[in-house]
Amino acid sequence: MQAFTTLTGIAAPLPKANVDTDQIIPARFLKSISRQGFGKNLFANFRYREDGSENPDFVLNQEPYRRAEILIAFENFGCGSSREHAPWALLDFGIRCVIAPDFADIFHNNCFKNGILPVRLPKEVCAQLMEDAKLGANARITVDLEREVVVRPNGEEIPFKVDPLRRHLLLNGLDDIGQTLQHAPAIDSFEAKQKASQPWLYA
Amino acid sequence: MSAQKPRTLFDKIWDAHVVETLPDGTALLYIDLHLTHEVTTPQAFDGLRAAGRKVRRPDATLAVVDHNIATDDSRRTGIVDPESRLQVETLERNVAEFGVPYIPLLDDRQGIVHVIGPELGRSLPGMTIVCGDSHTSTHGAMGALAFGIGTSEVEHVLATQTLLQKPAKNMRISVDGNLAFGCSAKDIILAIIGRIGTAGGTGHVIEYAGDAIRALDMAGRMTVCNMSIEGGARAGMVAPDQTTYDYIARTPNGPKGAALARAIEWWKTLPSDPGAHFDTEVRLNAHEIAPQVTWGTNPEAVLPITGVVPNPADEPDEAKRAQMQRMIEYMGLTPGQRLQDLKVDVVFIGSCTNSRIEDIRAAAAIAKGRKVAEGVRAMVVPGSGLVKKAAEAEGLDRILKEAGFEWREAGCSMCLGMNPDKLTPGQRSASTSNRNFEGRQGPGGRTHLLSPAMAAAAAVAGRLADVRDYQPKEAL
Numbered sequence: 291m292q293a294f295t296t297l298t299g300i301a302a303p304l305p306k307a308n309v310d311t312d313q314i315i316p317a318r319f320l321k322s323i324s325r326q327g328f329g330k331n332l333f334a335n336f337r338y339r340e341d342g343s344e345n346p347d348f349v350l351n352q353e354p355y356r357r358a359e360i361l362i363a364f365e366n367f368g369c370g371s372s373r374e375h376a377p378w379a380l381l382d383f384g385i386r387c388v389i390a391p392d393f394a395d396i397f398h399n400n401c402f403k404n405g406i407l408p409v410r411l412p413k414e415v416c417a418q419l420m421e422d423a424k425l426g427a428n429a430r431i432t433v434d435l436e437r438e439v440v441v442r443p444n445g446e447e448i449p450f451k452v453d454p455l456r457r458h459l460l461l462n463g464l465d466d467i468g469q470t471l472q473h474a475p476a477i478d479s480f481e482a483k484q485k486a487s488q489p490w491l492y493a
Numbered sequence: 494m495s496a497q498k499p500r501t502l503f504d505k506i507w508d509a510h511v512v513e514t515l516p517d518g519t520a521l522l523y524i525d526l527h528l529t530h531e532v533t534t535p536q537a538f539d540g541l542r543a544a545g546r547k548v549r550r551p552d553a554t555l556a557v558v559d560h561n562i563a564t565d566d567s568r569r570t571g572i573v574d575p576e577s578r579l580q581v582e583t584l585e586r587n588v589a590e591f592g593v594p595y596i597p598l599l600d601d602r603q604g605i606v607h608v609i610g611p612e613l614g615r616s617l618p619g620m621t622i623v624c625g626d627s628h629t630s631t632h633g634a635m636g637a638l639a640f641g642i643g644t645s646e647v648e649h650v651l652a653t654q655t656l657l658q659k660p661a662k663n664m665r666i667s668v669d670g671n672l673a674f675g676c677s678a679k680d681i682i683l684a685i686i687g688r689i690g691t692a693g694g695t696g697h698v699i700e701y702a703g704d705a706i707r708a709l710d711m712a713g714r715m716t717v718c719n720m721s722i723e724g725g726a727r728a729g730m731v732a733p734d735q736t737t738y739d740y741i742a743r744t745p746n747g748p749k750g751a752a753l754a755r756a757i758e759w760w761k762t763l764p765s766d767p768g769a770h771f772d773t774e775v776r777l778n779a780h781e782i783a784p785q786v787t788w789g790t791n792p793e794a795v796l797p798i799t800g801v802v803p804n805p806a807d808e809p810d811e812a813k814r815a816q817m818q819r820m821i822e823y824m825g826l827t828p829g830q831r832l833q834d835l836k837v838d839v840v841f842i843g844s845c846t847n848s849r850i851e852d853i854r855a856a857a858a859i860a861k862g863r864k865v866a867e868g869v870r871a872m873v874v875p876g877s878g879l880v881k882k883a884a885e886a887e888g889l890d891r892i893l894k895e896a897g898f899e900w901r902e903a904g905c906s907m908c909l910g911m912n913p914d915k916l917t918p919g920q921r922s923a924s925t926s927n928r929n930f931e932g933r934q935g936p937g938g939r940t941h942l943l944s945p946a947m948a949a950a951a952a953v954a955g956r957l958a959d960v961r962d963y964q965p966k967e968a969l
Binding site (some may be wrong): 305309311312313318320335340347354364365369373395396399400403465466467473476481484486487488490491493 | 513518539546553560576579580585590598627629641642643645646648649655659695696727748804928931933937965
């Protein structure tokens with residue numbers, strides 16, 4: 291996993307609540323067996339018209355947001371399905387950070403496993419950042435995970451909080467399976483105890 | 494945690510599965526059952542292979558194909574769509590390589606992962622159950638802690654049989670009293686989501702309680718728990734009771750005899766203690782719930798079938814007003830329009846929410862002696878091969894086919910628009926599935942969620958209809 295430390299980039303405003311994972315990547319595009327290549331179908335139902343041509347009204351089809359690395363949206367971002375294809379599609383498009391008032395739990399988890407930072411900020415702050423983002427390429431936003439601040443184009447710093455363990459893993463790009471396997475002896479002894487008390491759980 | 498402190502059902506299952514607690518409070522949580530399917534596992538098995546890791550407990554893992562497959566006879570001669578075929582073949586290669594038990598497509602036990610887990614007796618009270626699918630919450634009906642995970646977490650569970658988790662908050666939703674005429678579990682859960690909203694349960698595990706929940710059979714409890722995620726909660730659960738134990742005793746692979754008796758002794762200790770703390774409490778009166786139907790593009794946009802399409806002009810909040818306007822446009826509605834006047838093109842009875850034998854019986858009871866309206870395509874998709882066989886043994890397939898319904902093979906089908914069963918743009922469906930998101934059942938498709946009996950009523954009426962007009966009172 292790619293580490294996330296500090297990112298300065300173009301932010302795309304998506305002023306919608308309840309952006310569900312079927313919007314982020316519709317199910318008909320989940321058939322790939324790879325983690326790559328989902329970016330072209332990110333937000334497919336909004337980005338493309340029925341004949342397959344680009345919808346010029348959708349933000350990610352407009353300059354400079356084709357190069358967006360940050361996405362700003364409203365409440366309950368990533369609700370619905372558990373598909374990790376949603377963060378894979380965001381990442382493949384180039385988005386490394388999503389800022390919203392809150393996130394659905396499974397999507398929130400999935401972001402951290404893929405080097406994407408979800409930042410929770412109050413709705414009015416998101417609205418303000420969206421106004422900044424509307425200024426386009428001249429309005430770059432910085433997201434600094436080390437210091438846990440978002441820096442507006444005018445230099446104002448907005449603090450945010452991330453779970454310390456997740457922050458550590460993300461800052462260092464660590465594989466959490468490797469971390470967990472260091473606890474293998476504890477897992478072994480848990481299983482031995484459980485097998486004795488609940489034998490029906492073991493074939 | 495002190496032994497004296499009253500604990501919830503969730504607390505007890507959680508405590509019984511903590512392998513270790515890390516310094517920041519994150520728990521290494523042991524997983525008892527890992528269900529897997531073709532869509533969310535290929536990248537996880539790739540990850541294992543790349544790192545030279547094994548599946549830690551194949552005996553606690555079960556694989557099945559459900560999302561991608563056709564639900565007509567074409568499945569017998571191979572999967573037509575090359576990408577779908579590759580995904581299914583990849584799962585078959587992976588389960589063979591890693592020694593994971595697998596139910597193949599043409600096996601009678603094949604079906605939707607959230608139907609077969611309980612049906613086979615693999616999903617049991619007190620367990621932690623995960624699957625790379627958000628509707629894993631279904632298994633909470635057994636009195637288990639069951640939740641959906643992403644593919645990276647699938648890989649983590651395959652390799653370690655654990656997950657790194659922070660404890661959730663406890664929410665109790667009590668549904669008191671008796672359900673009114675014409676209503677079912679689906680109406681309960683839609684009414685709950687209408688009350689708490691699509692993010693009302695975020696960060697929580699929901700325990701469903703109260704007389705109306707207790708009175709539900711296991712299929713009804715599964716319908717309720719299934720849609721917990723539509724209210725934002727990763728997991729929903731119902732405390733195990735005699736209904737649960739009787740159900741397990743009838744399953745092919747559940748514990749039997751002395752093992753079952755010993756298990757029940759433990760399961761009886763699981764229900765929430767009196768005085769246990771819930772961070773959030775919600776109460777509903779069952780008799781106030783009328784048959785429900787969604788009108789918009791998230792499950793919170795729900796109304797009684799007697800309702801009319803709301804008017805955005807009445808919504809004071811600007812963002813909500815804009816969202817409502819967008820929903821009305823997408824769904825092709827007019828404010829003030831009666832829901833019962835909405836003509837439907839397709840009726841879908843199926844999905845992990847409503848495809849069990851009890852659901853098919855409810856649909857057949859309405860369909861019996863009636864005909865699907867002219868121009869309506871109505872399909873019934875059993876949740877598993879075993880459900881299909883049971884329905885056929887009861888003659889339900891004949892009743893439905895005589896009425897003009899398609900009787901299909903088990904799978905996720907038209908719930909999610911990733912297999913051949915899809916809506917075309919502009920088509921309006923009455924669907925027993927769980928999500929009415931834009932494009933969920935196919936790009937441009939318009940979905941109204943409702944119960945199996947309501948869906949059957951819509952099929953014969955050719956429009957959204959009030960099931961109470963189709964159901965003789967004495968039949969209940």
